[in-house]
Amino acid sequence: MPLIHIKNVVKTYDMGAELVHALSGVSVDIEANEYVSIMGPSGSGKSTLMNVIGCLDTPTSGLYEIEGENVGDLDDNQLAELRNRKIGFVFQTFNLLPRSTALHNVELPLIYAGVPSHDRRALAEQALVSVGLGDRMTHRPNELSGGQRQRVAVARALVNDPSIILADEPTGNLDSKTGIEIMQLFSDLHQQGNTIIIVTHEEDIAAHSHRIIRLFDGKVASDVPVANPLVYQKA
Amino acid sequence: MFRFYEFKEGFRIALVAIYANKMRSVLTTLGIVIGIVVVTLMATVIEGMGTALDKSISSLGTDVYYLSKWDWFGGEWWKARNRRDVTVEQAEELREKLAIAEAVVPVASTWQKTFKYRNRSVKGNVNGTVPDYEVTSGVVPAEGRFFNLYESNAGRPVCIIGHDVARNLFEREDPIGKTIKIAGYSYRVIGVFEKEGDFLGTSMFSKDTQAFLPLENFLKVFGSNRSIDIHVKMREGVPKEDGKEEMIGIFRSVRRVPAGEENDFGINTQDFLKEVFDSVVGTIGIVGFLITSLSLLVGGVGIMNIMFVSVKERTKEIGTRKALGAKRRSILIQFLIEAATICMIGGLIGLAVSFPLSLIINEILPSSMPLWVVVLSLSISIAVGLVSGIVPAFTAARMNPVDALRYE
Ligand SMILES: Nc1ncnc2c1ncn2[C@@H]1O[C@H](COP(=O)(O)OP(=O)(O)OP(=O)(O)O)[C@@H](O)[C@H]1O
Ligand SMILES: [Mg+2]
Numbered sequence: 001m002p003l004i005h006i007k008n009v010v011k012t013y014d015m016g017a018e019l020v021h022a023l024s025g026v027s028v029d030i031e032a033n034e035y036v037s038i039m040g041p042s043g044s045g046k047s048t049l050m051n052v053i054g055c056l057d058t059p060t061s062g063l064y065e066i067e068g069e070n071v072g073d074l075d076d077n078q079l080a081e082l083r084n085r086k087i088g089f090v091f092q093t094f095n096l097l098p099r100s101t102a103l104h105n106v107e108l109p110l111i112y113a114g115v116p117s118h119d120r121r122a123l124a125e126q127a128l129v130s131v132g133l134g135d136r137m138t139h140r141p142n143e144l145s146g147g148q149r150q151r152v153a154v155a156r157a158l159v160n161d162p163s164i165i166l167a168d169e170p171t172g173n174l175d176s177k178t179g180i181e182i183m184q185l186f187s188d189l190h191q192q193g194n195t196i197i198i199v200t201h202e203e204d205i206a207a208h209s210h211r212i213i214r215l216f217d218g219k220v221a222s223d224v225p226v227a228n229p230l231v232y233q234k235a
Numbered sequence: 236m237f238r239f240y241e242f243k244e245g246f247r248i249a250l251v252a253i254y255a256n257k258m259r260s261v262l263t264t265l266g267i268v269i270g271i272v273v274v275t276l277m278a279t280v281i282e283g284m285g286t287a288l289d290k291s292i293s294s295l296g297t298d299v300y301y302l303s304k305w306d307w308f309g310g311e312w313w314k315a316r317n318r319r320d321v322t323v324e325q326a327e328e329l330r331e332k333l334a335i336a337e338a339v340v341p342v343a344s345t346w347q348k349t350f351k352y353r354n355r356s357v358k359g360n361v362n363g364t365v366p367d368y369e370v371t372s373g374v375v376p377a378e379g380r381f382f383n384l385y386e387s388n389a390g391r392p393v394c395i396i397g398h399d400v401a402r403n404l405f406e407r408e409d410p411i412g413k414t415i416k417i418a419g420y421s422y423r424v425i426g427v428f429e430k431e432g433d434f435l436g437t438s439m440f441s442k443d444t445q446a447f448l449p450l451e452n453f454l455k456v457f458g459s460n461r462s463i464d465i466h467v468k469m470r471e472g473v474p475k476e477d478g479k480e481e482m483i484g485i486f487r488s489v490r491r492v493p494a495g496e497e498n499d500f501g502i503n504t505q506d507f508l509k510e511v512f513d514s515v516v517g518t519i520g521i522v523g524f525l526i527t528s529l530s531l532l533v534g535g536v537g538i539m540n541i542m543f544v545s546v547k548e549r550t551k552e553i554g555t556r557k558a559l560g561a562k563r564r565s566i567l568i569q570f571l572i573e574a575a576t577i578c579m580i581g582g583l584i585g586l587a588v589s590f591p592l593s594l595i596i597n598e599i600l601p602s603s604m605p606l607w608v609v610v611l612s613l614s615i616s617i618a619v620g621l622v623s624g625i626v627p628a629f630t631a632a633r634m635n636p637v638d639a640l641r642y643e
Binding site for chain 2 (some may be wrong): 057095100109112113
């Protein structure tokens with residue numbers, strides 16, 4: 001049983017005058033601990049697919065199962081719980097709470113998971129240390145660089161120990177050097193056993209992954225393994 | 236199921252959000268502030284009046300009837316004006332015939348006479364009465380004594396004065412045994428009453444500013460051509476209604492009121508104070524209630540508006556929180572707490588404004604802001620916040636996470 005099982009998923013937006021087919025019959029299986037890139041031209045449906053995988057959006061039709069559980073059967077609260085426990089998001093625009101410290105931002109998923117405050121703090125600190133921000137815990141997002149902000153977001157994504165990490169253009173707002181630092185974090189996470197799915201436009205970012213799915217017009221155009229994935233050595 | 240951490244996080248977020256928009260938050264609470272100020276001051280005034288009422292009731296004595304030419308409350312004064320005077324003789328006759336009465340006491344009064352001691356003077360009412368006044372009023376002098384039967388019958392120039400009269404004329408000096416002038420006549424002070432306080436801003440019904448003389452003396456000095464009051468206290472165990480009926484029957488015969496005609500005298504009881512109180516409190520209550528509801532309504536709409544703004548501004552934050560696992564309930568609670576907190580701050584500002592005002596009221600009408608008013612105000616504020624926050628909070632809670640995340 002694959003971790004992620006997507007069969008004939010269609011997502012259609014009714015724009016009144018016309019129907020926009022963001023996804024028109026996508027089928028993908030992803031096993032646990034895979035490292036997958038999703039590529040494709042702008043408007044090809046990458047973000048839409050990510051939203052479906054992340055249980056933020058429900059497909060118009062088709063089947064989506066996580067660990068054999070049919071996501072279509074879940075209600076709003078169950079979806080929230082599923083996102084909380086199994087999925088960590090990293091956004092292109094970081095999406096940190098501007099008025100909260102790095103520490104509190106990282107604590108958020110734990111708050112919604114109901115982790116007692118003492119453990120919460122310890123786990124959040126640990127996550128921040130693991131992304132190299134042990135000395136920036138009490139900084140607010142506007143006191144951090146772009147790369148540091150994205151590290152906070154990565155720490156937030158991994159703090160609740162999810163099995164799937166979804167990153168939609170995580171390096172899109174970063175320069176190439178900081179982008180590579182973030183990719184290194186993903187490699188580490190992958191090596192620790194997590195499933196990583198990232199959307200990217202850049203071939204050398206995708207080169208870190210082990211499998212590349214290319215979308216075109218809402219369909220899977222190609223789905224191939226990467227022969228020699230780039231691996232960063234820990235400094 | 237409600238979890239404490241949600242509440243705590245909600246409160247945290249609320250404080251951060253409110254702090255970030257200090258000015259906006261405080262301005263929005265204006266309606267709440269006004270509402271709370273009105274409601275607390277109203278309650279303080281009513282409470283103060285209640286205390287004054289209780290004092291006045293005890294000073295008038297329970298189960299005492301005040302027969303008079305006049306009706307104290309209600310009645311038609313233009314009819315009363317044409318009634319025959321109530322006289323000392325009638326009081327005497329009533330006393331002889333009304334066996335169920337413990338005491339029947341004539342009280343003659345005159346207004347605004349000058350009391351003088353050395354170079355100090357004050358004005359107040361003067362009453363002439365008999366020793367049984369102690370029985371009907373239920374009060375004995377705090378210092379000294381009331382006049383006795385001998386002094387009463389002989390019309391001795393002695394007096395018992397109210398607390399304010401004593402303090403104003405004598406300050407720290409002991410008044411007992413001193414001679415004062417009342418309307419130019421000399422009287423020896425033999426007793427002083429305890430302080431009673433005012434009712435509804437008037438001391439008309441309190442002994443504080445009055446003096447009491449033997450009736451015989453009073454009639455000689457101030458003249459006997461006047462209508463007096465008769466204070467009647469029933470014996471213990473006399474059923475209230477029966478006693479009242481018998482008293483009215485006998486007094487009608489004393490005044491020769493033909494059968495079938497209405498009483499040509501007022502039968503007053505302390506209940507009239509309660510009636511005055513109720514009507515004044517009713518008026519204050521209605522006016523206060525209208526102002527309060529109106530300002531709370533305006534305040535509530537303001538809060539609702541600002542909450543819609545707050546929800547809109549933080550659409551992306553809501554999307555992020557949902558992506559991280561916040562349930563509808565968590566978001567709902569977050570915004571409800573924010574609305575309730577803003578309103579509670581409004582309530583606290585309201586209390587901060589009305590507390591000094593209540594001290595000013597205290598100068599006029601002894602009162603203090605009761606604790607329950609504080610609790611009530613804060614509860615009202617929070618309730619307004621919850622009610623006006625509910626729709627914006629639901630809007631936020633029901634947002635689709637993808638749409639919220641895409642919102643710019
Ligand atoms: N909420 C929406 N309403 C209407 N159309 C939408 C909506 N979201 C996406 N679409 C449409 O669906 C299609 C796929 O959008 P999607 O965001 O998945 O593209 P993408 O591959 O992520 O593109 P990019 O690389 O530019 O981010 C686009 O044509 C887009 O206009
Ligand atoms: Mg996209």
